[in-house]
Every structure is written in structure tokens, then in C-alpha cells.
Amino acid sequence: IDAPTSSETTITWSSSDPTVATVDSNGVVTAVSQGQAKITATTSTGNLDYTYVSVDFYNGVHTKYSSGLPGQSGYDPVDFSVIKNKGFDYVIVRAGYGTSSTDGNFKINIENVIKSGLNIGIWYEGYAESTDEAKEEANNLVSILNTVPGIKDKLSFPILYNLLYTSESDPDNLVKITKAFKDVLKANGYEVMLELGKTKLSKMN
Secondary structure (H helix, E strand, O other): OOOOOOOOOOEEEEEOOOOOEEEOOOOOEEEOOOEEEEEEEEEOOOOEEEEEEEEOOOOEEEEOOOOOOOOOOOOOOOOHHHHHHOOOOEEEEEEEEOOOEEOOOHHHHHHHHHHHOOEEEEEEEOOOOOHHHHHHHHHHHHHHHOOOOOHHHOEOOOEEEEOOOOOOOOHHHHHHHHHHHHHHHHHOOOOEEEEOOHHHHOOOO
16 A cells, blocks of 8 residues: 655554454554455554455365375375365365266265364356256266265355356246255255356356
8 A cells, every 4th residue: 555655754554353364664554364454554643545355264265186296196185184284174076977977086085074073065066057966967977976974964154056157047047946956955965155257146146
């Protein structure tokens, strides 16, 4: 941020909420807790500028079947101890996609995430263009989840249903598709959240 100064002025830094973010005499901001704070630079002559800083709880990474680390084949399971040691707090692992496909390393990746102590999320890539297809995708996901005993109690987040690649664009149908998927997962004890581009989401109820 830019608070115009001359050699005769000094800058005073302040935070609107030090419980969210603090700022020192050099303008270095340190995150404290989740939220948003206004950071202001004020000169002794009254000039000022400000910016807003948003602080989130977690750093995370998405993985799917082709994720790998340097020195690995693209299809090898991920070494999640490396992920954790890099400072990540959670991992979202893709379980599968479409009406019948499974990511090959899903089971071992989830088991390794559990061993690492990282927070766990699961995402499923959907292409459904109808409620029937959404139910098929949901049932496929449930069968995949059933391969990992106790997974339901290990999840830190609702399951992410990714509809970015569906060719359906009608907002009402997208709501029905999402609900059909959610209802199957809900009946099996899981919560669901949706990932979709803002252009479509903004038109949905």
C-alpha cells in the first residue's frame, strides 16, 4: 500500500482487528486467526492508504490418480508425509469420476492420508446431465467409499461434487442434478458440497 511520504514524515501502521492480523512498525503483517482485517498506513502529515487482509485456517492440496511427487511416476501413490512436512493442513483426494470410474490409488492414498494425520476431504468429478446419471454417479461413489472401512468418521469436510465439466447449463436442472447426488450420499450418511463455475452458480437457487 502507498502512503506518500517525505523525509519529514513517518508512517504509523495499524490493524483494525489485531485478533485477526497484526502489523509491525515496518508494515509486516502477521496472520493470527481466521477473518478479515483492515491494515492502514498513516503518515504524520495525515496521508494514508489501506488494504484488507483475509486470513483462512488451512493450507491444502488437491490430489487425483495422476498426482505424484518428484522422482515418482505420475500414477504412483502420494507420500503424504512430504505433504504434511511442507506445512499443508488438509488433502482432498479424488475418488472417481462419471458413472462407473474409480481412481486407481484412491484406497491407498486415503489410507496414507489417515496415517499422516492430515485433515481429509474427498471429491468426485461428475458429468451428469440428468438426475438419473447423478444417482448413478452417487451410487458409484458410495461403492468406492465402502472400500475404506471407517472413512465416514475420518472426513473433515463434506464430499465435494465437482460439476465443472458437465455439459448441462440449465440452472434448474443443475439444482436437480446436485440434489439427486446429495440425496443418495445423505442416505448413506455423508454430507455434500458443490464445486461449479460462478457463471452457472450465480443463476442457481
